[in-house]
Amino acid sequence: MLPAAGIGLRSPHFAEIARDRPATGFLEIHAENYLGASPARDGLDELRRDYAISVHAVGLSLGSVDGVDERHLDRVAALVEHLQPALVSDHLAWSVAGGRYFNDLLPLPYTQEALEVVVRNVDRVQERLGRQILVENPSCYLAFAHSTLSEPEFLAELARRSGCGLLLDVNNIVVTAHNLGLDPIDWLRGLPAPVIGEYHLAGHTVNDADGEPILIDDHGSRVGEGVWTLFGEVVRRFGAKPALVEWDTDLPAVDVLLAEADRARDCLNAQEGADARAA
Amino acid sequence: MPGLRDLQTAFAAHLGGEDRADLVDAVIGDGIAAASRLRVHRHHVRRSLEGALASTFPTVHALVGEDFFRGMAQAFTLRELPRQPVLAEYGEGFPAHVADYGPAASLPYLADMARLDWALNLAFHAPGAGRLRAEDLAGVAPDRLVGSRLPLAAGATVIQSPYPIDRIWRATRPGALPEPVSLEEGPSALLVLRRADDAGFLALSPAEVSFVLALDGEARVEEAAVAAFSLDQRFDLSATFARLVAAEAFAALQQKSPGW
Numbered sequence: 001m002l003p004a005a006g007i008g009l010r011s012p013h014f015a016e017i018a019r020d021r022p023a024t025g026f027l028e029i030h031a032e033n034y035l036g037a038s039p040a041r042d043g044l045d046e047l048r049r050d051y052a053i054s055v056h057a058v059g060l061s062l063g064s065v066d067g068v069d070e071r072h073l074d075r076v077a078a079l080v081e082h083l084q085p086a087l088v089s090d091h092l093a094w095s096v097a098g099g100r101y102f103n104d105l106l107p108l109p110y111t112q113e114a115l116e117v118v119v120r121n122v123d124r125v126q127e128r129l130g131r132q133i134l135v136e137n138p139s140c141y142l143a144f145a146h147s148t149l150s151e152p153e154f155l156a157e158l159a160r161r162s163g164c165g166l167l168l169d170v171n172n173i174v175v176t177a178h179n180l181g182l183d184p185i186d187w188l189r190g191l192p193a194p195v196i197g198e199y200h201l202a203g204h205t206v207n208d209a210d211g212e213p214i215l216i217d218d219h220g221s222r223v224g225e226g227v228w229t230l231f232g233e234v235v236r237r238f239g240a241k242p243a244l245v246e247w248d249t250d251l252p253a254v255d256v257l258l259a260e261a262d263r264a265r266d267c268l269n270a271q272e273g274a275d276a277r278a279a
Numbered sequence: 280m281p282g283l284r285d286l287q288t289a290f291a292a293h294l295g296g297e298d299r300a301d302l303v304d305a306v307i308g309d310g311i312a313a314a315s316r317l318r319v320h321r322h323h324v325r326r327s328l329e330g331a332l333a334s335t336f337p338t339v340h341a342l343v344g345e346d347f348f349r350g351m352a353q354a355f356t357l358r359e360l361p362r363q364p365v366l367a368e369y370g371e372g373f374p375a376h377v378a379d380y381g382p383a384a385s386l387p388y389l390a391d392m393a394r395l396d397w398a399l400n401l402a403f404h405a406p407g408a409g410r411l412r413a414e415d416l417a418g419v420a421p422d423r424l425v426g427s428r429l430p431l432a433a434g435a436t437v438i439q440s441p442y443p444i445d446r447i448w449r450a451t452r453p454g455a456l457p458e459p460v461s462l463e464e465g466p467s468a469l470l471v472l473r474r475a476d477d478a479g480f481l482a483l484s485p486a487e488v489s490f491v492l493a494l495d496g497e498a499r500v501e502e503a504a505v506a507a508f509s510l511d512q513r514f515d516l517s518a519t520f521a522r523l524v525a526a527e528a529f530a531a532l533q534q535k536s537p538g539w
Binding site: 032033035036037038039042058059061064065069071072075094095096097098099100101102103104106107108109111113114117141142143144145146179180181207209210212214216 | 282315318363364366405
């Protein structure tokens with residue numbers, strides 16, 4: 001897929017995008033919103049004639065010690081088979097335990113045991129889908145004392161062992177680094193550029209926890225300036241890749257979302273220009 | 280903290296409201312206490328599931344307001360979490376929960392509004408294809424038609440209530456003009472169904488309810504019409520049938536169906 005900048009497709013925007021067909025690099029859908037029939041699912045068949053589609057899952061629960069829910073995987077596989085999307089992704093997190101779904105991206109300890117579980121689950125998903133998936137770094141609000149690997153080390157090893165790609169969410173890096181007292185530039189060190197297949201950008205909010213600020217990844221505002229700055233650094237280090245602007249709560253007008261994607265595209269284009277000059 | 284299975288079990292218990300000292304001990308508490316960090320996740324799980332229920336039950340949400348809805352939804356989510364990640368499929372038990380929820384007892388129609396919201400949600404997520412359209416009947420002789428069986432299309436269902444739930448539903452629409460609805464207006468029956476771009480409903484008379492339910496119970500059109508007519512001699516088969524076909528309320532005809 002070309003290193004274009006796209007937007008998340010959310011149901012309140014669906015009718016306007018279907019009618020106006022605005023120019024944008026690609027549309028990313030949440031898999032779980034399109035597994036059942038609906039007018040939106042019907043409409044997506046029209047949109048995919050004009051747009052590249054990316055399928056972003058939130059419920060495969062790649063970190064579940066119980067393994068991947070095969071019924072859910074079957075449904076995601078049917079959607080992927082039908083849409084033939086350019087990209088398929090989910091998160092380095094778990095959301096299912098004991099057959100209950102928590103609707104949150106819950107944190108993993110970064111241990112060898114967890115790595116083996118995630119590798120096994122990613123292997124299963126890639127085998128069932130018959131293609132590579134990208135795994136996204138989550139927003140972290142806590143770290144486990146018994147972790148033995150850093151998050152980027154865990155991700156790099158996951159990619160090496162499973163053959164998956166990585167989706168770098170730049171907002172999540174900023175949120176995690178702030179909440180865990182890490183240096184975001186340090187976080188980037190050691191990640192292998194070739195396995196990175198997509199970038200995500202989003203807004204976050206600041207909450208209070210015990211009188212200390214804690215950043216919450218709420219996808220409810222424009223991309224923050226700190227995130228744009230880190231995005232510039234990420235693109236310089238790892239190159240131009242498809243980049244997506246996510247916005248899920250307090251949705252803005254479509255134009256605002258498109259303008260954010262245009263800014264991301266300008267960053268990618270600047271890097272491609274620099275790469276061409278260097279060559 | 281030992282292995283991953285124990286950690287995920289402890290975390291799940293924490294999300295359900297239990298205090299788990301072993302989990303708190305496993306989390307680094309630099310700057311912000313471990314318990315506060317863990318509460319971010321508990322809070323998010325509850326809020327996001329309450330939000331999902333508010334999306335699926337918009338009429339109930341509009342009727343009781345944000346704070347009351349959150350309390351009612353939280354009592355439900357603590358008892359019943361989703362079994363899978365498609366949130367549009369979560370909440371089947373919510374109407375029964377509303378019916379049993381003590382603080383809502385002064386709103387006797389609320390559980391019926393929840394049933395209507397759930398029926399609209401199911402209809403919205405029913406396949407749009409496989410419906411009988413008026414042109415499918417163009418070449419069908421009337422005597423053959425009255426002898427046929429016409430089950431409802433996928434997602435179509437009848438909701439009956441002792442309250443005027445269609446008028447209550449309309450009054451809660453965004454932008455609806457304020458208009459008093461009296462519970463004395465009496466019972467209502469609605470055929471909820473998928474439409475091209477959304478889900479909606481048709482109000483049915485008691486004879487029409489009898490007709491539709493008989494058809495969906497595999498009666499032939501003729502038998503269903505006789506039952507409806509015996510209930511109310513004003514039952515107008517051709518007008519009702521035309522209205523139902525125009526709304527694409529019936530499943531498409533099966534080729535060589537034994538009903539034909």
